Amino acid sequence: MILYPANVSQINLETIKSYQIISLRLFHSKATKMSMEFGYIALLLGTLIVLAVPTGRYIAKVFNGEPTRVTPLFRPVEKAFYRMAGVDETREMSWKSYVAALLIFNALGLAAVFLLQELQGFLPFNPQNLGAVRWDTALNTAVSFTTNTNWQAYSGEQTMSYLTQMLGLTVQNFLSAAVGLSAAMAVIRGFTRKNAATLGNFWVDLTRSALYLLLPLALIWALLFASQGVIQTLGPYVIAHTLEGGEQVISLGPVASQEAIKFLGTNGGGFFNANSAHPFENPTPLTDFLQVLAMLLIAASLPFAFGAMVNNPRQGWAIFAAMFILYLMGLGFALWAEEQGSPLLERLGVAGGVNMEGKEVRFGIVPSVLFAQSTTVTSDGGVNSMHDSFMPLAGLVLLFNMCIGEVIFGGVGVGLIGIFFYAIMTMFLAGLMIGRTPELFGKKLEPFEMRMAVIGLLAPSIALLMLAGLAIVLPQGLLSLNNGGPHGLSEILYAFASACGNNGSAFAGLNANTTFYNLTLSLAMLVGRFATILPALAIAGSLAAKRIVPASTATFPVASPLFVIMLVGTVIIVGALTFFPVFVLGPILEHLLMQAGRTF
Amino acid sequence: MFEFAKEIRPAVTLFLAFTLLTGLAYPLFITGIVQTAMPAKAEGSLLVVDGRIVGSELIGQTFQSPGYFHGRPSYVNYSANGSGASNLGPTSARLMEEVSRRIDQVRRENGLSTDQSVPADLVLTSGSGLDPHISRQGAIEQVARVAEARGLTHSAVQALVDQNVEPAMLGILGQERVNVLRLNLALDEVTRES
Numbered sequence: 110m111i112l113y114p115a116n117v118s119q120i121n122l123e124t125i126k127s128y129q130i131i132s133l134r135l136f137h138s139k140a141t142k143m144s145m146e147f148g149y150i151a152l153l154l155g156t157l158i159v160l161a162v163p164t165g166r167y168i169a170k171v172f173n174g175e176p177t178r179v180t181p182l183f184r185p186v187e188k189a190f191y192r193m194a195g196v197d198e199t200r201e202m203s204w205k206s207y208v209a210a211l212l213i214f215n216a217l218g219l220a221a222v223f224l225l226q227e228l229q230g231f232l233p234f235n236p237q238n239l240g241a242v243r244w245d246t247a248l249n250t251a252v253s254f255t256t257n258t259n260w261q262a263y264s265g266e267q268t269m270s271y272l273t274q275m276l277g278l279t280v281q282n283f284l285s286a287a288v289g290l291s292a293a294m295a296v297i298r299g300f301t302r303k304n305a306a307t308l309g310n311f312w313v314d315l316t317r318s319a320l321y322l323l324l325p326l327a328l329i330w331a332l333l334f335a336s337q338g339v340i341q342t343l344g345p346y347v348i349a350h351t352l353e354g355g356e357q358v359i360s361l362g363p364v365a366s367q368e369a370i371k372f373l374g375t376n377g378g379g380f381f382n383a384n385s386a387h388p389f390e391n392p393t394p395l396t397d398f399l400q401v402l403a404m405l406l407i408a409a410s411l412p413f414a415f416g417a418m419v420n421n422p423r424q425g426w427a428i429f430a431a432m433f434i435l436y437l438m439g440l441g442f443a444l445w446a447e448e449q450g451s452p453l454l455e456r457l458g459v460a461g462g463v464n465m466e467g468k469e470v471r472f473g474i475v476p477s478v479l480f481a482q483s484t485t486v487t488s489d490g491g492v493n494s495m496h497d498s499f500m501p502l503a504g505l506v507l508l509f510n511m512c513i514g515e516v517i518f519g520g521v522g523v524g525l526i527g528i529f530f531y532a533i534m535t536m537f538l539a540g541l542m543i544g545r546t547p548e549l550f551g552k553k554l555e556p557f558e559m560r561m562a563v564i565g566l567l568a569p570s571i572a573l574l575m576l577a578g579l580a581i582v583l584p585q586g587l588l589s590l591n592n593g594g595p596h597g598l599s600e601i602l603y604a605f606a607s608a609c610g611n612n613g614s615a616f617a618g619l620n621a622n623t624t625f626y627n628l629t630l631s632l633a634m635l636v637g638r639f640a641t642i643l644p645a646l647a648i649a650g651s652l653a654a655k656r657i658v659p660a661s662t663a664t665f666p667v668a669s670p671l672f673v674i675m676l677v678g679t680v681i682i683v684g685a686l687t688f689f690p691v692f693v694l695g696p697i698l699e700h701l702l703m704q705a706g707r708t709f
Numbered sequence: 710m711f712e713f714a715k716e717i718r719p720a721v722t723l724f725l726a727f728t729l730l731t732g733l734a735y736p737l738f739i740t741g742i743v744q745t746a747m748p749a750k751a752e753g754s755l756l757v758v759d760g761r762i763v764g765s766e767l768i769g770q771t772f773q774s775p776g777y778f779h780g781r782p783s784y785v786n787y788s789a790n791g792s793g794a795s796n797l798g799p800t801s802a803r804l805m806e807e808v809s810r811r812i813d814q815v816r817r818e819n820g821l822s823t824d825q826s827v828p829a830d831l832v833l834t835s836g837s838g839l840d841p842h843i844s845r846q847g848a849i850e851q852v853a854r855v856a857e858a859r860g861l862t863h864s865a866v867q868a869l870v871d872q873n874v875e876p877a878m879l880g881i882l883g884q885e886r887v888n889v890l891r892l893n894l895a896l897d898e899v900t901r902e903s
Contacts, residue, residue: 279731341740352764363740381837454808467835469842591797
């Protein structure tokens, strides 16, 4: 038996006590931190639902032409626009006329943005005397902003004059979102109308989108941003004399106005190169909160608008629920992956291996992941942290969100269109199982609709994989890489997923400002935009002409949890089948190699 | 083709009208309101000392001397007209080399032992390259160095850090943080007085 001196056992006791206190504190602080993080996410998503439901109902009223409280305010302006443009608002368009109008309008936008960039050197609001933008960059930017992608091959503060930013880019931030919303409204009419040859009037839908929804919300958001320190000036860049005697040139610009519509319209194009990581675009945690809210708001309200327009709010909730479940699954997985931290950094001596590379201190890990998840599901593409530096499996979630075609909320309008494709696919599968002709929302789905839905689903995926494959085998593709190993593959894959999904965020290490990438990504963006909108309008045209089948006991209940589960399953299965092989070679392999301590 | 022709007038007119409305009227209207109601914020929250602009409260700047608190490493050297990030991935060998070098530097400058872990924000670059903040822990690690270089007491510098901690908004929005430029300005003021 060993007798310890009294003082030793006392020390031991004290040590044990202090360890207990420390571990209790650690536990306590960890629990507080977790409840803070949970509180943040709950506050955001709670606010989103509280706002999305009435916004959805409002949208339904506006596009049904019913009076709202603000109609007296906007109606005179709307009428003046129609008078000027010679628009007869009662004239109805067939789906083909609707497509024609939409394409002409986009072509005009594309030309205008391209020309503004080429001529900015001779135009006003250019205090930094920025010259013409290189042709391939300008083309890429024009395609990017008219397709609601806002992929940016350029650095804003070093390339674009204030006039180009406002008159070219801000305008397309509004109009590309308005075009997406109009298309969604036309598609909804395909379901609500019977024995009809038309889908509404594109000019009316476009005008109402901008006047009744985007512009008023943008005014509110811009002022909220400005009150937090987002800048809004037309003055030249200022020179600061730093405390250590250096000089710092500080870029300025009319940022708050662009920032508002950048999120409300799920555009995502930053005023500055660093996008919403830049303190002038996103100075405080509150602006960050408002940005995530804004990018989700309209997209999340569209299922409710749909529910109201088909006179079945439960239907809206069912689609929202499917999107929300997919959103939470991705968010949970990405948070788990990013909170793990990096074993490589931890081994070097970084406390906790916390992955702050590419992230801002005022946000930290959770708001960065929340932003990244929201910006990739909605096709916004603005970033408050650099996705290229995320943990491999968090990056995988972001890639997945874009590869499945931006249908978890998705872009303004086009997200709803995308989920309709999946809903058609779901009902087709359900129809096969029970041996009946599939129906969706009372409309029979026949070979024409199936063909168009398959085009809408697969054309962007095929373009994505083919073009990414091309980039991997050509030296022009590989020279732009910033990272080696499997992460290099992820960089290329991410670029084309972003372009085809009309997202616009990037694994930004890839130098995409080369002729090769500017042109291939332009093509990808055009396919991603028009190979979804056009087939959807074709489906709508065909459906509008059909009668509405009255619901019977044999009708598959589309406002039920069963439908929600099947829809979620279809999205995951189609996405997984198409992209799983390349996900394995990219982010999953990188995760395994990272665990094994490999670097490249 | 007939369909196309019919749509050209509305297309051109509405495009021009919306260009003027959303591309000129809207941003200029916002500029007008913001410049009137909160001109300092609209112009970038600039900080002026003795009539000279020393920087923006929102934009980080380079600090290297031992007597100032250092901000995060920046991939663009805090050039506020060329924001940007490393975009190095989680298995990048270059990233690991750079971080390793910075960890050595932080430990050396602040007299930390070679087995002590270092707050992530002090050795990993930010997303903008202009991050104005560091974590509270990131500031605390530097207190001893700054105090010694300035001939101030440890507790005086520590008190300044505490005064400059910005809490999370409503307790849940964002992280607790310290604005490096503001802290260093406060430090200069205290040094001038003493």
